Amino acid sequence: MSDVTVFPQLEIPETIAAGPGPGNTDARVLARFAGAGLADHMHEDVLRGMKECKHMLRDVMGTKNVHTFGVAGTGWSGLDVMFSAVMPGDSVVMFVNGTFSGIDGLTVRMKAATAEELAADPMNPQAASVTIIDVPHGQSVTGEIVEKALAAHKPKWAAMAHWETGSGRINDIQGFSDACEKHGAMGLVDAVSSLGVEDFRIDDYPGIHGWASCPQKGICCLPLTYAPVSFTDHYIDMLKKTGTRTFVHHPILEARHWGIVDGQDVEKGAYHRTHSAYAVAAFHEALRITLQQTVAQRAKDYQFHEAALRAAVTAMGCTVTSNMTSLIVLNLPEAMAGREMELVQHCRAQGFGIWPTLSEPVQIRIGILNLLNEQTISDIVRRFGDAITDLGGTVDHGRVSSALNEYYGRSIAAE
Numbered sequence: 001m002s003d004v005t006v007f008p009q010l011e012i013p014e015t016i017a018a019g020p021g022p023g024n025t026d027a028r029v030l031a032r033f034a035g036a037g038l039a040d041h042m043h044e045d046v047l048r049g050m051k052e053c054k055h056m057l058r059d060v061m062g063t064k065n066v067h068t069f070g071v072a073g074t075g076w077s078g079l080d081v082m083f084s085a086v087m088p089g090d091s092v093v094m095f096v097n098g099t100f101s102g103i104d105g106l107t108v109r110m111k112a113a114t115a116e117e118l119a120a121d122p123m124n125p126q127a128a129s130v131t132i133i134d135v136p137h138g139q140s141v142t143g144e145i146v147e148k149a150l151a152a153h154k155p156k157w158a159a160m161a162h163w164e165t166g167s168g169r170i171n172d173i174q175g176f177s178d179a180c181e182k183h184g185a186m187g188l189v190d191a192v193s194s195l196g197v198e199d200f201r202i203d204d205y206p207g208i209h210g211w212a213s214c215p216q217k218g219i220c221c222l223p224l225t226y227a228p229v230s231f232t233d234h235y236i237d238m239l240k241k242t243g244t245r246t247f248v249h250h251p252i253l254e255a256r257h258w259g260i261v262d263g264q265d266v267e268k269g270a271y272h273r274t275h276s277a278y279a280v281a282a283f284h285e286a287l288r289i290t291l292q293q294t295v296a297q298r299a300k301d302y303q304f305h306e307a308a309l310r311a312a313v314t315a316m317g318c319t320v321t322s323n324m325t326s327l328i329v330l331n332l333p334e335a336m337a338g339r340e341m342e343l344v345q346h347c348r349a350q351g352f353g354i355w356p357t358l359s360e361p362v363q364i365r366i367g368i369l370n371l372l373n374e375q376t377i378s379d380i381v382r383r384f385g386d387a388i389t390d391l392g393g394t395v396d397h398g399r400v401s402s403a404l405n406e407y408y409g410r411s412i413a414a415e
Helices: 027-035 044-061 075-083 099-112 115-120 143-153 173-183 233-242 251-257 277-293 295-315 340-349 374-390 397-414
Strands: 067-073 092-096 130-134 157-161 186-190 208-212 225-231 327-331 364-367
Touching: 027 277, 044 067, 044 225, 044 277, 067 075, 067 233, 067 251, 075 099, 075 186, 075 208, 075 225, 075 251, 092 099, 092 143, 099 130, 099 157, 099 186, 130 143, 143 157, 143 173, 157 173, 173 186, 173 208, 186 233, 208 233, 225 277, 233 251, 277 295, 295 327, 295 374, 295 397, 340 364, 340 374, 374 397
Parallel strands: 092 130, 092 157, 157 186, 186 208
Antiparallel strands: 067 225, 208 225, 327 364
């Protein structure tokens, strides 16, 4: 026992999570998480909560898809379930315009690779059946880009991120859906950053047959709870014909535990994995809050406060290159160029969690997930301005304050 080290109890301080995600979990969600009883995972209240979650999730996502449920884990778990239908040799066109759609592209190449292709390069297989359409950093995937690629390649599957947080760009979901319909491709969409932030209904995009999101961004839940997914009947029928090489992340088996069997909601599902009573309670409360606020109102709130943050950082001399409403991606003033990582680390040391981009060119990312009030936005602006001056940069704090006051004052007066 003398060689055993028992470390002191872990204390993690409160910080402001002002990055692309995870976002700030609502206190009511944390209370439900901590307040749940240590119930058996097949307890009637746990199963009832799961059934209620799937119905609320359909309302949040705007769908009649029966196969709509939560995948235990993070957004990556939900994406893996969605991409599980891609089989070796399947033809896929993947649109990439940032870090996370790039990882989606790697996922697709791994799943579509033949045994020989995977063995040749296990960590980065070059699947001949997959076409990656690279769109430069800082630019959006347009409907024209999608149309041209699908017309040329006629794939079985087409995949795209709706909102790419790597560069802060919104991609053309309508153009993507239209092109998929026109060319007979089955669309798959990474909605990790858009669900619960943008006001949209997935049933309005019939060219898209699979959707995957995450718990900790627009849904404002804990990272390790449930990643929302939704699949059309056509997707499920295709999966029944081809099968999939995963048991854990099998969409049909996952759905059974949520009481979705043979395309129907049933009273009793079948065991697939051990679900956490804490996670179910937290996810349930997050969905309740989303529906009470309404997705439409939340989307308006994001638009309103993102515009305030944009005005403030612009007044500091920064250049914003993003068009998302939950995240600002910016270039520092010319005198500070090249010091992005230094600035990010300085902010984090102050309990202010902003992020750099994870691929070139290096930029700053400031997020406002579940930070939708004037006081918090003003605090973010003050912290960011102070960090620039701490590193020797110049910020006209009076001008920045005036920009914020003018924006909020004018907006309130207009209401």
